[in-house]
Amino acid sequence: MGMLKIGAAALLAMTGAANAQNLLTNGSFETPGPGFILFQGWENYNNVFADVSVEVPAFDGTTSAKMFGQFGGVQSDQVLLQTVTGINPGQSYTLSAQLWHNSFDAVAPGNLILLQMVFQDAGGNAIEVNEVEALVPNVTPTDQWNEATLTAIAPAGTSQILVALLHLQLDGVAPGASFWDNIVLEEGEPQVSCPADLNNDGVLNIFDIQAFLNLYNQGCP
Ligand SMILES: [Ca+2]
Ligand SMILES: [Ca+2]
Structure with a gap:
């Protein structure tokens, strides 16, 4: 019995070692940033907040990122951005995120929630935009974490990846807050x-x- 337990532990350790590492800094939003920076390593624009397991239980650690529209009657874009350098053309990259919306404040149609992986050249010019609608109004289950993921191969000329988490309130009135946690960018083919x-x-x-x-x-x- 003891031998079996050791074997299972060793197997787990090997599996962990085989997995690619997260190329993102602070992908779980656990480290607050200095000054006006909400989360270390991320740029944030408009209605982005930290939720310390008050409104939703964090998927990982204690903190998730919360976004919702500005209700100004015109489109408002909530944005979290991080640029990852040292990207290798021809390699496969997988970006994943966990998303939650509460049933009492569900993300309604009129919002567009996107997870983007933008391949850029060394000058920051977009070569290819990959995106997935990460949370779909009236479809994505409420009151639980849901995974969104996308995989693509870096085109020739790619030098960096811009990771963008977007809560676009297209109509300026649609209610609902999106919560994000455990953003992971990995290099390599899925095993x-x-x-x-x-x-x-x-x-x-x-x-x-x-x-x-x-x-x-x-x-x-
Ligand atoms: Ca977290
Ligand atoms: Ca063979």
Whole structure:
């Protein structure tokens, strides 16, 4: 029994090591920024606030980011931005986020909630914009965390990624607050398990069968 527990712990440790690291700084909004900066590492514009597990339980740690429109009768854009440098063209990148809205203040149509991953050149010019509607009014369940994710390959010329969390109150009147937590940007292909790929070259063919037969012929001690 003790041996089994050690084995499981070792496996977990290995899985953790195999996962790519979060390229974002302060992706969970746990560290407040200096001065007018709401969260260290992020730029914030308009109605963005920190919720310290008062209105919603944070997905990770104690703090999430809250956004809602300005109700001025014209479009208002709530924005959180972070730029990540050192991006490699040809590599795959996955951006994910957790989103929540409360049933008593659900995000209503008229708002557009977007998670964006913008591939940029070294000068900050957009090469390719990837986005997903991260929270869909009348569709995304309330009173729980919901994951939004997008994956794309960095085009030639990419030097950095702009990560944008957007709560756009398009009509200037639509109610509802979005809460965000655990924003993760990772490099690398999602790990796909293929146990029968014995020679580990990504394809299944006669060489895997030969590898199996070689193992088989070695027998067991
Ligand atoms: Ca958090
Ligand atoms: Ca193979």
